[in-house]
Amino acid sequence: MKPCIALTKGRLEKQFLDFFKSLSYDVDPLVNKGRKLRVETDDFQFVFAKGVDVTTYVEHGIADLGIVGEDILAEFQPDVYNLFPLPFGQCRMALATEEGKVWPERKRRIASKYTNITKEFFKQKGESVEIFKLEGSVELAPILGLADGIVDIVETGNTLKENGLVIKEEFFEFSARCIANRSSLKIKRDELATVIESFRRGVVVK
Numbered sequence: 001m002k003p004c005i006a007l008t009k010g011r012l013e014k015q016f017l018d019f020f021k022s023l024s025y026d027v028d029p030l031v032n033k034g035r036k037l038r039v040e041t042d043d044f045q046f047v048f049a050k051g052v053d054v055t056t057y058v059e060h061g062i063a064d065l066g067i068v069g070e071d072i073l074a075e076f077q078p079d080v081y082n083l084f085p086l087p088f089g090q091c092r093m094a095l096a097t098e099e100g101k102v103w104p105e106r107k108r109r110i111a112s113k114y115t116n117i118t119k120e121f122f123k124q125k126g127e128s129v130e131i132f133k134l135e136g137s138v139e140l141a142p143i144l145g146l147a148d149g150i151v152d153i154v155e156t157g158n159t160l161k162e163n164g165l166v167i168k169e170e171f172f173e174f175s176a177r178c179i180a181n182r183s184s185l186k187i188k189r190d191e192l193a194t195v196i197e198s199f200r201r202g203v204v205v206k
């Protein structure tokens with residue numbers, strides 16, 4: 001049985017494929033997969049899923065390895081080995097608010113996709129806030145008056161800027177990570193050793 005790698009669909013998928021190709025692996029079956037969600041190559045079985053689902057497949061041993069952003073690991077705390085960072089998917093988590101907005105004295109209202117990260121951030125500051133969970137386009141919340149600020153990912157800063165928001169505080173730099181199922185690392189050590197070493201060093205390891 002070929003080792004199974006779970007990939008986060010979307011921007012990380014594209015960045016991973018460039019990385020995987022740089023390691024001299026054959027990416028054609030992956031690039032030309034169309035809407036397929038499971039693809040086999042010479043060496044691996046790949047599955048394509050949302051970030052949080054990647055961690056579920058790895059945690060339960062359906063996938064031996066996973067490629068996922070550290071934001072997802074911090075938010076959901078899955079029981080997996082968080083092995084090492086990968087050289088793509090770099091971004092930061094930030095608290096942002098509308099440009100020129102006076103930060104209210106009353107209990108602040110914060111909108112985010114990442115409610116656990118938000119809770120922990122303000123707990124560290126000793127502040128109790130009201131948190132609104134959103135699934136995306138979080139920058140709308142301050143604009144529409146739902147929240148005083150947001151906790152969200154910032155990569156280039158363009159989305160904040162184009163929506164009249166500014167960073168108030170950045171608190172977490174991260175990238176894509178390689179994660180592993182706890183048992184797989186023991187049971188499939190030999191089969192996984194070469195690919196893990198290649199990923200860790202970002203070079204071809206034969």
Ligand SMILES: Nc1ncnc2c1ncn2[C@@H]1O[C@H](COP(=O)(O)OP(=O)(O)OP(=O)(O)O)[C@@H](O)[C@H]1O
Pocket residue numbers: 008009010011012050051068069070071072089090091135136153154155156175176
């Ligand atoms: N600018 C960015 N915005 C969001 N995620 C980013 C960014 N840069 C890197 N990432 C990483 O990419 C991962 C997946 O982001 P992506 O936007 O593709 O999925 P998503 O947020 O689940 O989008 P959608 O909900 O539209 O499917 C994030 O968990 C994060 O680790």
Ligand SMILES: O=P(O)(O)OC[C@H]1O[C@H](OP(=O)(O)OP(=O)(O)O)[C@H](O)[C@@H]1O
Pocket residue numbers: 113135136137138139152153154155156157158159160
């Ligand atoms: O700093 P930037 O380069 O502008 O990138 C940051 C934006 O990218 C993501 O949006 P995306 O549309 O990917 O996901 P969303 O559905 O969570 O908004 C994220 O949520 C920010 O809005």
